[in-house]
Amino acid sequence: MERQIFSQDEVNIFFDEFEEKIDLMGQRLLVLEKRGSDPELIDDIFRAAHTIKGSSGMMGFSQMARLTHEMENIFDKLRQGELVVTPSLMDELFLCLDMLKKLEQEIRAGEEEQDVSALIDSLSLLCGDTDTIFIRGEENEEDFWQLTEEEEILFNNKEMQGENIYGIEVLLDEDCMMKSIRTLILMETLIPFGSMLRTSPARNDLDQGVESEIVKIVYLSPEPWAKIEELINTVPETTSCILKELKKPTDKALKLKAKEQSWEANGRQTEVGTLRVDIRKLDALINLVGELVINRTRLTVLNTALSSRYEKDSDIGILQEISERLARITTELHEEIMKTRMLPVAQLFHRFPRIVRDLSQKCGKEIELVLEGEETELDRTVIETIQDPLMHLIRNGVDHGIEFPEERIQAGKSSAGRIFLKAKHQDNQIIIQVEDDGRGINVDKVKEAAIEKGLLPEERVRLMEEQEALDLIFLPGFSTSRDISDISGRGVGMDVVRKNIEQVNGTVQIATSLGKGTIFTIRLPLTLAVISSLLINNGGDVYAIPLVQIRETLMVKKENIKTVQGRETIIVRGEELPLVRLRDLFNEDSSSDDETLYAVVVNLPTGAAGVIVDEFLGEQEIVVKSLGKYLGKIPGYSGASILGDGRVILILDVKGLMDS
Amino acid sequence: MNKEPVQEEEIPLEQLVVFRLGEENYAVSINSVQEIIPLGSITRVPRTPPYVKGIINLRGKIIPVIDLKKGLLYPGEAAGSGTKQRIIVVEEQGTAMGLIVDAVQQIVWLPQSHFEPAPALDEKIAGELISGIGRLDDGNVMLLDMENFFCTLEKDNIA
Numbered sequence: 001m002e003r004q005i006f007s008q009d010e011v012n013i014f015f016d017e018f019e020e021k022i023d024l025m026g027q028r029l030l031v032l033e034k035r036g037s038d039p040e041l042i043d044d045i046f047r048a049a050h051t052i053k054g055s056s057g058m059m060g061f062s063q064m065a066r067l068t069h070e071m072e073n074i075f076d077k078l079r080q081g082e083l084v085v086t087p088s089l090m091d092e093l094f095l096c097l098d099m100l101k102k103l104e105q106e107i108r109a110g111e112e113e114q115d116v117s118a119l120i121d122s123l124s125l126l127c128g129d130t131d132t133i134f135i136r137g138e139e140n141e142e143d144f145w146q147l148t149e150e151e152e153i154l155f156n157n158k159e160m161q162g163e164n165i166y167g168i169e170v171l172l173d174e175d176c177m178m179k180s181i182r183t184l185i186l187m188e189t190l191i192p193f194g195s196m197l198r199t200s201p202a203r204n205d206l207d208q209g210v211e212s213e214i215v216k217i218v219y220l221s222p223e224p225w226a227k228i229e230e231l232i233n234t235v236p237e238t239t240s241c242i243l244k245e246l247k248k249p250t251d252k253a254l255k256l257k258a259k260e261q262s263w264e265a266n267g268r269q270t271e272v273g274t275l276r277v278d279i280r281k282l283d284a285l286i287n288l289v290g291e292l293v294i295n296r297t298r299l300t301v302l303n304t305a306l307s308s309r310y311e312k313d314s315d316i317g318i319l320q321e322i323s324e325r326l327a328r329i330t331t332e333l334h335e336e337i338m339k340t341r342m343l344p345v346a347q348l349f350h351r352f353p354r355i356v357r358d359l360s361q362k363c364g365k366e367i368e369l370v371l372e373g374e375e376t377e378l379d380r381t382v383i384e385t386i387q388d389p390l391m392h393l394i395r396n397g398v399d400h401g402i403e404f405p406e407e408r409i410q411a412g413k414s415s416a417g418r419i420f421l422k423a424k425h426q427d428n429q430i431i432i433q434v435e436d437d438g439r440g441i442n443v444d445k446v447k448e449a450a451i452e453k454g455l456l457p458e459e460r461v462r463l464m465e466e467q468e469a470l471d472l473i474f475l476p477g478f479s480t481s482r483d484i485s486d487i488s489g490r491g492v493g494m495d496v497v498r499k500n501i502e503q504v505n506g507t508v509q510i511a512t513s514l515g516k517g518t519i520f521t522i523r524l525p526l527t528l529a530v531i532s533s534l535l536i537n538n539g540g541d542v543y544a545i546p547l548v549q550i551r552e553t554l555m556v557k558k559e560n561i562k563t564v565q566g567r568e569t570i571i572v573r574g575e576e577l578p579l580v581r582l583r584d585l586f587n588e589d590s591s592s593d594d595e596t597l598y599a600v601v602v603n604l605p606t607g608a609a610g611v612i613v614d615e616f617l618g619e620q621e622i623v624v625k626s627l628g629k630y631l632g633k634i635p636g637y638s639g640a641s642i643l644g645d646g647r648v649i650l651i652l653d654v655k656g657l658m659d660s
Numbered sequence: 661m662n663k664e665p666v667q668e669e670e671i672p673l674e675q676l677v678v679f680r681l682g683e684e685n686y687a688v689s690i691n692s693v694q695e696i697i698p699l700g701s702i703t704r705v706p707r708t709p710p711y712v713k714g715i716i717n718l719r720g721k722i723i724p725v726i727d728l729k730k731g732l733l734y735p736g737e738a739a740g741s742g743t744k745q746r747i748i749v750v751e752e753q754g755t756a757m758g759l760i761v762d763a764v765q766q767i768v769w770l771p772q773s774h775f776e777p778a779p780a781l782d783e784k785i786a787g788e789l790i791s792g793i794g795r796l797d798d799g800n801v802m803l804l805d806m807e808n809f810f811c812t813l814e815k816d817n818i819a
Contacts, residue, residue: 291720541704586706625722629755630813631705631715640703640715640722648703648717 014055016276018104021048026097027350030357033090036156039079046075052100064103067116070123071096084153089126094354095119144200144216145246151197154220165197166228168217169242176237179211186215186235193231194221218246279380282341289330289337290623296330297620298644299323338379345423345432346374348383352394352421359398366416367402369394373423378430382504382524386432389497389508393434393520394419396493401438401518411515413437429548435519441512443469449478470510471605474498505531505546505638509605533622533641533651534600537615538582544622544641544651551601551608553616558595570599570610577601581612585636585657602654611654624651635659673769678801679748679761681729685801686761687768687794692806694749694756696764713760718749725758726813752810770794775803 028045032038049071056064071093077083099119106113145167147155155165168190176182183206187196198218201210221228225243232241303323310316349371360367402408402417409415420435443466450472451458461469472478476495501508506524525531525548533544534553554572561568561579568579579599583590599610622641626632632639636657637650676687677696702714702725711730715722725747744763749756775792789812791805 287720588706625720627715627722628724630757631708631712631724634705634708636707637705642717642720642722646717647701648715648722650703650705650715 014059017055018052021052022097022100024048026354029090029093030353032085036085036153042075042078046072046079049075061107061112063112063114063116064100066120067096067099070120074123084150086153092122092126147246151218154197163220163222165246166219166221167244167246168219170215170232171239172213172215173237173239179213180206182237183211183215189231189235190219193223194219285337289334292330293334293623294642294644296327300327301644341380342377343380343383344375344377345383348387349374349421356394356398356419359395364404365402366405367398368416368418370418370420372420376423376425376430385500385504386522389500390434392493392497397434397436397438401436403439430524432522433519435517437517440514440516441470441518442514446470446472453478468606470512473510531622531624533620535617535620536600536613537617538613539588542617542647542649544649545600545654546651549602549654551603554599554601554610556597556599558597577608577610579610579612580658604655673771675767675769677748677767678765680763680765681761685765685796685799686804687801688750688804688806692750692752694751697747697749699745699747699760716758723756723758725760728759728761750806752806
């Protein structure tokens, strides 16, 4: 088969669109699975499959085109009502998505290799045999109220819209003359307000003249109880009526429905009026705006100098006004540009329900993933960087956190465990939490494992408080599982998780309660590029320390410093604060005769520490620049910055300096 | 810009930037060179190997600057100074770096045949980084292997 040669750009566009559509289908399928049916959803998925079929066909990816063609068929049938959503159908469809992703990777590597014939066959099987889905079992008197599978499915469809299934049993008057007519009238009364799933006698039989004193109806309706009763009472010659609720939607279902509807509405809104932009163009813009920010600062400084020198000159006033306006515009421009790179975490979060579903099925646990705060926005690079850490934390929750159903029941918990993935803005940070209601972390076991692996000296570990001990989990080479489970990987995860998060200037902490659960809290700064910092002088060089790391600044009198076993400390508000000299961290000569020393108190996982520097130079907003591939790996520096006067300064990462 | 000189036979020519370190001449392929700038103020970075002189601002981008004489090529000998010193900004696979040299001499076209593989050299010079020795009018010139150079740096800085 001749394949047209496409340019790399065209191929990239194909992949971009493909990935977008696959994501969309995946999300919609998950919702469809819960709801059972929804014309709009099915339509969306149909169109997505149709698009991929078209473009993959044009690109010559025949396996992809064949598969999406079959999927399109299925969705068409769903649209027409010829097919009904069942668990087995959903499983097949998810398998199709997996296959499509595999094909994509193969194409990227060179050629399609997978053969989709087997998958297509099982799809056609599900497709063609519509009759099998509607096979009714034999009706048994006592089992009349037992709902059949398709009735359950129909209920699940409608559960989201708040519909109930009622069991109506009406006893007609003994001397009612035309019972069959009466029965028909009863049914006609109910029909406008719901659907009769099953009746006894069946409607066909009634037409033939079969009649019965007792009429039973399985009735699906959104109407409340009172309304149904009222309706039945309008039918004359009915002696009594037993009305029961066979199925009603759970609170959770109602809440979920509300959330999904609002998410869908938002989703649709953002689909309108978007534009695909090469991220490098955005990066270039950001660099330029960064330069603007620096020069804005320089202009302000110059302004101040000139104003005092030429205060009598009227032009100075104009210069001032223009500079201020320029400064304001620059700030706004910077904010807007940063916003273009911000995306809601929803797109990241939405991958996880599917993964949790698959993982929990695989290991035989019942786990539900609850998402919160998906509309919270994060810089795009941050989203990319925390994707892997989040994945690992969630897998950990599934693998180690949540117990098996039997264990949970024994512990008095519900058999299904829950993992919460939450995001929110707080102060000037973004907080992302992964929380589970599982078995919690056993701090003693953590200590044992650390000692066993020789990660730290035994006495030190034994003396650790809970918070510090939990931090051991982040040490490289740590894993409490005796066996290496293939779900979480080899326990190489946790230290990489922390490293990734720290790469974007974030922090991660653990809180746990044995038997109750664990919470991982990730804190991320709002913007990557500009941070507030404290400038300090050390040995004639200027350095910046990000304000988020700083608790306070102190002036320390030399005489108040106590030295114990070579470590210097000072008492601050009754508590001991360890001190360290920046020159020591730089491996430079740190002897000094100064009576008064200046210390920057920083937050560390193990508590606070005071870093002694030569001089405080003041707070400043600085643009963070990467140190590049080589120097970027050196611990202790989180980047560099260019000051208003053009000087290049290093941004310190105190924790990194002290670790090494 | 130099036009490629016409040769009777098709001999592959290489365009090189020749510079001076101490008493010796070195060269690097022009393909690796992004630009040549004067020596300005360099911000030092504590806790880096001695050959890392520091970092500079190159039109908004931060790049590391290496003292070529120190460490890699002339272990033990101090860097010179002088008005002729320049920074040659080289680039390899998207990463840029500055190399401090004592002077930039010239840019030449040399056929590949002019270069011989480097024989066993002085211990002073890190042999793997020299990919050949060539002949110029005023002496030998040692061709630096930029790829190897970057690899060595990577090894050191990861430590």
